[in-house]
Amino acid sequence: MSSHPAPEPAKSTRSAGLSGRVRVAGDKSISHRSLIFGLLSVGETLIGGLLEGEDVLATARACRALGADVERLGEGRWRVRGVGVGGLRTPSEPLDFGNAGTGSRLMMGVVAGAPIQATFDGDASLRSRPMRRILDPLEKMGATVVSCAEGGRLPLTLKGADRPLPIEYESPVPSAQVKSAVLLAGLGAPGVTTVIEREATRDHTERMLRGFGAEVSVERHGEHGRIIRLAGQPELKATAISVPADPSSAAFPLVAALIVEGSEITLEGVMTNPLRTGLLITLTEMGADVTLANIREDGGEEVCDLVVRGSRLKGVDVPAERAPTMIDEYPILAVAAAFAEGETRMRGLSELRVKESDRLAAVHAGLAANGVESRIEGDDLIVAGKGRVAGGGEPVETHLDHRIAMSFLIMGLAAEREVTVDDGAMIATSFPTFAPLMRGLGAEIEMEASK
Numbered sequence: 001m002s003s004h005p006a007p008e009p010a011k012s013t014r015s016a017g018l019s020g021r022v023r024v025a026g027d028k029s030i031s032h033r034s035l036i037f038g039l040l041s042v043g044e045t046l047i048g049g050l051l052e053g054e055d056v057l058a059t060a061r062a063c064r065a066l067g068a069d070v071e072r073l074g075e076g077r078w079r080v081r082g083v084g085v086g087g088l089r090t091p092s093e094p095l096d097f098g099n100a101g102t103g104s105r106l107m108m109g110v111v112a113g114a115p116i117q118a119t120f121d122g123d124a125s126l127r128s129r130p131m132r133r134i135l136d137p138l139e140k141m142g143a144t145v146v147s148c149a150e151g152g153r154l155p156l157t158l159k160g161a162d163r164p165l166p167i168e169y170e171s172p173v174p175s176a177q178v179k180s181a182v183l184l185a186g187l188g189a190p191g192v193t194t195v196i197e198r199e200a201t202r203d204h205t206e207r208m209l210r211g212f213g214a215e216v217s218v219e220r221h222g223e224h225g226r227i228i229r230l231a232g233q234p235e236l237k238a239t240a241i242s243v244p245a246d247p248s249s250a251a252f253p254l255v256a257a258l259i260v261e262g263s264e265i266t267l268e269g270v271m272t273n274p275l276r277t278g279l280l281i282t283l284t285e286m287g288a289d290v291t292l293a294n295i296r297e298d299g300g301e302e303v304c305d306l307v308v309r310g311s312r313l314k315g316v317d318v319p320a321e322r323a324p325t326m327i328d329e330y331p332i333l334a335v336a337a338a339f340a341e342g343e344t345r346m347r348g349l350s351e352l353r354v355k356e357s358d359r360l361a362a363v364h365a366g367l368a369a370n371g372v373e374s375r376i377e378g379d380d381l382i383v384a385g386k387g388r389v390a391g392g393g394e395p396v397e398t399h400l401d402h403r404i405a406m407s408f409l410i411m412g413l414a415a416e417r418e419v420t421v422d423d424g425a426m427i428a429t430s431f432p433t434f435a436p437l438m439r440g441l442g443a444e445i446e447m448e449a450s451k
């Protein structure tokens with residue numbers, strides 16, 4: 001098992017109006033995929049704006065272990081010399097993905113579609129997460145699970161198919177990671193690999209496959225779904241990639257500026273891919289003062305500058321079908337809901353139970369510790385917003401979950417008393433510049449290690 005950094009307790013206190021103009025780090029989903037597609041294509045892939053968080057760095061190491069030449073040229077600037085789908089090699093050591101679900105699951109798809117074998121491992125959080133959802137379709141494509149921990153969990157050794165089979169797969173869970181693993185394995189299969197989604201999930205894999213020269217078609221399916229078809233055995237061509245700013249990271253300064261009275265900030269170049277904008281839609285319904293300015297394109301995605309001002313929020317009902325477009329944003333939405341007037345009901349959150357932590361339970365406990373009433377009914381989370389938050393509770397237990405740590409540190413910026421979290425170290429997995437960036441806007445956040 002990979003070790004974690006030493007726990008780093010952190011706290012935040014009520015802050016005066018936030019102000020400034022910042023750009024959050026590169027999108028985590030696109031960063032993982034940039035490295036992986038770099039590995040799978042022949043030639044030189046140049047990446048700008050790569051997120052240099054621990055999760056993505058683990059993927060970079062895995063790409064090296066599978067045969068790519070991966071080099072950091074400067075801040076966020078990386079070069080990958082790939083080996084092509086047919087040129088992957090069996091790594092000599094286990095691949096350690098740390099805390100990263102995306103990196104490990106996508107790479108299982110890569111290994112499954114090639115005649116190689118690899119062992120996957122990670123930290124205690126990743127070892128507890130379900131992998132059967134990935135292994136089931138990959139076994140249908142011809143991969144073999146050589147060994148694994150109970151319930152198909154990490155550490156596990158996967159042997160790729162000598163001759164991968166193209167399949168048609170309808171995932172029982174709405175998951176971009178499952179979809180991506182099947183499509184990545186499908187690169188090595190002759191014929192067409194098809195993924196059917198009842199609810200559309202983030203489509204970065206499909207878009208980037210096209211960008212690297214593969215043939216991919218996407219068709220609507222029912223009210224919210226899609227059918228994705230990939231023609232197998234393409235020759236992927238290396239390309240240049242610019243990674244836009246991550247909307248899931250932007251969510252933290254965004255909500256901070258809404259709840260801290262008198263704030264006005266600008267978040268530059270935030271990606272507004274329609275399958276990632278559920279939080280923006282929800283906050284707008286809650287009465288948030290957010291303007292989308294300077295809408296343009298970056299790296300094949302629409303981006304804009306978000307101008308955010310302190311706002312009085314009201315409780316809303318968030319429909320279950322919106323969940324895939326804001327799946328990582330529920331912890332910070334729950335914080336916004338705590339400062340709103342009235343009840344917010346977030347529906348259909350079963351997937352939150354299998355993230356870095358059980359986020360439903362972690363959010364509920366952290367809110368309760370800081371004087372906010374909430375309840376879980378089935379898969380719904382209901383937060384009773386009172387327009388104010390007491391704070392001052394016992395340290396919030398973050399369970400190795402970066403988003404729980406960041407969400408509660410944001411809560412402390414507008415709570416009456418300080419909010420503490422037991423460990424902010426995992427923030428480095430997705431948003432290593434979180435604390436300095438927030439402090440630059442005027443937020444009072446203290447991490448123990450940087451005192």
Ligand SMILES: O=C(O)C1=C[C@@H](OP(=O)(O)O)[C@@H](O)[C@H](O)C1
Nearest residue numbers: 029102174175176177178327328
């Ligand atoms: O494909 C991706 O890049 C991701 C998919 C989502 O996970 P699921 O596929 O498990 O929903 C999301 O939670 C994760 O942070 C990133």
Ligand SMILES: C=C(OP(=O)(O)O)C(=O)O
Nearest residue numbers: 099100101102103328355
């Ligand atoms: C769920 C997340 O990531 P992953 O699944 O890659 O660990 C996240 O970043 O919130």
